[in-house]
Amino acid sequence: MYKESDIRLPLILGDKSYKDITDDIIRPIEAKPPKTWYILLMISIVIALWGIGCIVYLLGTGVGSWGLNKTVGWAWDITNFVWWVGIGHAGTLISAVLLLFRQKWRFAINRAAEAMTIFAVFMAGLFPLIHMGRLWLGYWVFPLPNQFGSLWVNFNSPLLWDVFAISTYLSVSLVFWYIGLIPDFATIRDRVTKPIYKKVYRVLSFGWTGDAKAWNRFEQVSLVLAGLATPLVFSVHSIVSFDFATSVIPGWHTTIFPPYFVSGAVFSGFAMVQTLMLILRKAYKLEAYLHVKHVEYMNIVIIVTGSIVGVAYITELFVSWYSGVEYESYAFLNRATGPYWWSYWAMMTCNVISPQLFWFKKLRTSLMFSFFMSIIINIGMWFERFVIIVTSLHRDYVPSSWTYFHPTWVDIGVYMGTIGIFFVFYLLFSRYFPVLPIAELKTILKSSGKNYKEGYGKGKGYWDKHSAH
Amino acid sequence: MADKVIFAMYDDDDKLMDGAKHLVANDVKVSDVYSPMPLHGIDSIIGIEPTRLAITAFMYGITGVMLGIIGIRYMMIVDWPMNIGGKPNFSLKENMLSFVPIFFEFTVLCAAHGMAITYLIRNKTLPGMPPRNPDPRTTDDKFVMEIKTSENTHIKESVLSKLIKDTGFLEIEEKSIL
Numbered sequence: 001m002y003k004e005s006d007i008r009l010p011l012i013l014g015d016k017s018y019k020d021i022t023d024d025i026i027r028p029i030e031a032k033p034p035k036t037w038y039i040l041l042m043i044s045i046v047i048a049l050w051g052i053g054c055i056v057y058l059l060g061t062g063v064g065s066w067g068l069n070k071t072v073g074w075a076w077d078i079t080n081f082v083w084w085v086g087i088g089h090a091g092t093l094i095s096a097v098l099l100l101f102r103q104k105w106r107f108a109i110n111r112a113a114e115a116m117t118i119f120a121v122f123m124a125g126l127f128p129l130i131h132m133g134r135l136w137l138g139y140w141v142f143p144l145p146n147q148f149g150s151l152w153v154n155f156n157s158p159l160l161w162d163v164f165a166i167s168t169y170l171s172v173s174l175v176f177w178y179i180g181l182i183p184d185f186a187t188i189r190d191r192v193t194k195p196i197y198k199k200v201y202r203v204l205s206f207g208w209t210g211d212a213k214a215w216n217r218f219e220q221v222s223l224v225l226a227g228l229a230t231p232l233v234f235s236v237h238s239i240v241s242f243d244f245a246t247s248v249i250p251g252w253h254t255t256i257f258p259p260y261f262v263s264g265a266v267f268s269g270f271a272m273v274q275t276l277m278l279i280l281r282k283a284y285k286l287e288a289y290l291h292v293k294h295v296e297y298m299n300i301v302i303i304v305t306g307s308i309v310g311v312a313y314i315t316e317l318f319v320s321w322y323s324g325v326e327y328e329s330y331a332f333l334n335r336a337t338g339p340y341w342w343s344y345w346a347m348m349t350c351n352v353i354s355p356q357l358f359w360f361k362k363l364r365t366s367l368m369f370s371f372f373m374s375i376i377i378n379i380g381m382w383f384e385r386f387v388i389i390v391t392s393l394h395r396d397y398v399p400s401s402w403t404y405f406h407p408t409w410v411d412i413g414v415y416m417g418t419i420g421i422f423f424v425f426y427l428l429f430s431r432y433f434p435v436l437p438i439a440e441l442k443t444i445l446k447s448s449g450k451n452y453k454e455g456y457g458k459g460k461g462y463w464d465k466h467s468a469h
Numbered sequence: 470m471a472d473k474v475i476f477a478m479y480d481d482d483d484k485l486m487d488g489a490k491h492l493v494a495n496d497v498k499v500s501d502v503y504s505p506m507p508l509h510g511i512d513s514i515i516g517i518e519p520t521r522l523a524i525t526a527f528m529y530g531i532t533g534v535m536l537g538i539i540g541i542r543y544m545m546i547v548d549w550p551m552n553i554g555g556k557p558n559f560s561l562k563e564n565m566l567s568f569v570p571i572f573f574e575f576t577v578l579c580a581a582h583g584m585a586i587t588y589l590i591r592n593k594t595l596p597g598m599p600p601r602n603p604d605p606r607t608t609d610d611k612f613v614m615e616i617k618t619s620e621n622t623h624i625k626e627s628v629l630s631k632l633i634k635d636t637g638f639l640e641i642e643e644k645s646i647l
Contacts, residue, residue, distance in 0.1 A: 018505065018610035143544055152544040156553055161570040168574045172581040179585060182594060183608070187505065190605035206589065207598025210607055214592045215507040217520045221588045224526045228581050231573075239570055442506040446483075 051417005084124035090269025091117025251392030306355030350380020488636030533579025
């Protein structure tokens with residue numbers, strides 16, 4: 001039996017039993033959702049519809065309705081793409097990397113973070129597709145036999161690597177998420193009384209039985225999928241960074257990009273997890289399962305990755321000067337002092353300076369402050385991508401083609417729309433799916449439950465009886 | 470003698486583990502255990518072989534990398550060699566480095582999906598399959614041990630029920646299999 005040190009704070013607070021865990025997590029599914037849920041869903045649907053309208057308008061009119069021009073060929077579209085992919089990195093990172101490191105606090109956040117990953121990657125995938133202009137020909141990115149003398153896609157191109165990376169990441173994350181969900185759907189199936197719910201969850205649970213061999217396989221599959229997903233997470237954002245790093249644009253053409261993008265992705269992903277989980281925790285009364293300790297662990301990840309990002313920014317600056325390449329030096333000088341200085345300094349403040357406040361224990365254990373910071377980081381990371389993309393492009397080699405990028409209402413509408421679509425998915429998920437992994441939380445109850453650790457209530461005398469293990 | 474299945478239900482995983490150890494020590498064959506969460510160590514107690522799913526993942530991964538190499542070689546080198554940026558596709562070896570990312574992604578794709586599909590089929594968990602757990606509470610907070618009399622013919626029935634009684638179960642249910 002795994003025994004956790006007494007000094008470690010318990011991960012599950014209160015006097016919980018196995019039954020309580022099931023009840024606490026399934027209750028929101030069985031109960032009528034609160035009014036705020038309907039209000040939030042309505043707002044999200046309105047924003048999503050507006051976004052879909054903008055996309056339809058964009059497809060009908062052409063990419064020219066975006067604010068792009070001859071010099072700035074990539075702007076909000078690719079900024080949003082990278083932003084969403086970055087957010088989509090936390091879920092699989094939490095469930096895969098933290099599984100390999102046996103971090104048991106992941107159970108408080110992994111399910112919802114994986115859901116976030118999947119929805120975020122959906123949103124990310126939308127941008128390159130609509131950017132291609134002809135959405136209905138989107139499948140041309142795949143190497144399919146065709147009537148053009150079998151002209152194939154270019155396997156040397158990082159853009160094609162991205163197609164493979166993102167689609168592999170999306171489908172593997174989906175499988176990983178669903179395999180974890182099956183036993184929990186079975187718990188819901190065996191519990192709900194409404195006939196329609198019973199039928200639906202019966203289908204969703206795939207007839208899960210929970211016999212010893214099935215659990216044995218479950219653990220093996222989770223472990224191997226985690227082992228496969230870990231390099232996958234790193235590869236996906238490295239490849240996203242190759243989209244820029246393999247080009248010849250000053251400001252993009254840097255070898256530091258892959259690690260810098262990966263840590264930036266983890267940084268922004270954790271921030272988004274914080275934003276969503278702190279709301280979910282309050283709304284669903286999950287305070288016993290997700291409390292200050294979990295938030296503190298997440299904030300520590302945020303300090304580490306935020307500092308890596310900070311070091312990367314400063315290294316980039318240093319190298320642009322040290323390289324002696326005029327174009328490179330100018331690109332960075334222009335970022336900080338040119339017409340887009342405000343976005344550069346917004347990025348620096350949000351991503352480099354503000355996460356350092358988490359060194360104060362008082363701040364990193366404050367839920368309100370963490371929530372506030374998570375929003376700041378989400379904004380900062382959007383600006384990071386904007387700075388990288390737009391400020392590197394807007395002053396071309398020839399000063400006569402220098403321009404300034406202004407987003408149009410379509411740019412803004414599509415971006416807002418994806419946030420709306422994301423929240424529609426997320427709200428539906430939080431209503432009908434178990435937001436915490438029920439089965440996995442039960443495995444840590446006896447080692448990390450407060451009542452078992454301190455020997456009162458339902459866990460009374462547990463360690464006395466089982467000290468022989 | 471009709472074959473019977475005995476389902477002994479426990480309200481605690483440690484009780485079930487201790488019970489299973491007690492039964493196995495007395496030469497009883499426990500055929501299965503149903504639980505709401507993975508019970509670490511139960512497989513070795515009741516003699517369940519370790520799963521070979523990881524090996525299948527490896528095999529699917531090898532298949533993936535092979536398919537990737539064959540596919541890209543055909544498309545980029547054999548069928549339509551392109552000259553991109555002055556870097557022509559003459560041989561697989563010289564272009565290998567820029568193909569590595571997709572080899573890797575395709576390997577992961579095949580390994581992960583192959584293993585997941587094998588897992589679902591081996592567990593008999595597919596959309597629309599009927600649940601086969603003996604009691605709906607085994608997905609909540611109860612733990613059930615399954616003992617088949619046909620696998621324990623070497624033990625007298627009275628001795629068997631005495632041994633099971635010793636484990637301190639919560640409820641017991643017997644079902645005849647015809």
